[in-house]
Amino acid sequence: MKYSILIVFMATFFSGFSKAQPPVFNVSPKVCVVSEQQDFCDLDLQFKWQLNAYSDVCLYQQEQLLQCWQQQRSGQFNYKARVQVETIYSLINPHTGVLIAKTQVEVQSAHAKKNRRRLRSPWSFF
DSSP states (O other), X not given: OHHHHHHHHHHHHHHHHHSOOOOEEEEEOOEEEEXXXXXXXXXXXXXXXXXXXXXXXXXXXXXXXXXXXXXXXXXXXXXXXXXXXXXXXXXXXXXXXXXXXXXXXXXXXXXXXXXOXXXXXXXXXX
């Protein structure tokens, strides 16, 4: 009886260690704020990534290749980007074409919109 409880306890304790963690892929800053004078942002992006195993990986901006690493588990990369629309960055295995992870930089406007949406229908009496 004691041994069966001990075996169940050890199995549940060590089961958490066998689960593979998902890849980590971050970009900073994540948001670009455009002003009325300009419709784009010039950003100094910093990418950081970490994988569970050593692998060949390449960083892409949309479809454009930015940087590749060979047999690495982690890495970082600095990149000057001009962003106008939401841009997706991807880590891809160059041999298989498999997407490992992705992140994005969002674009927000600093000025408020001139036109506001009506909350009521124009025919409403209330």
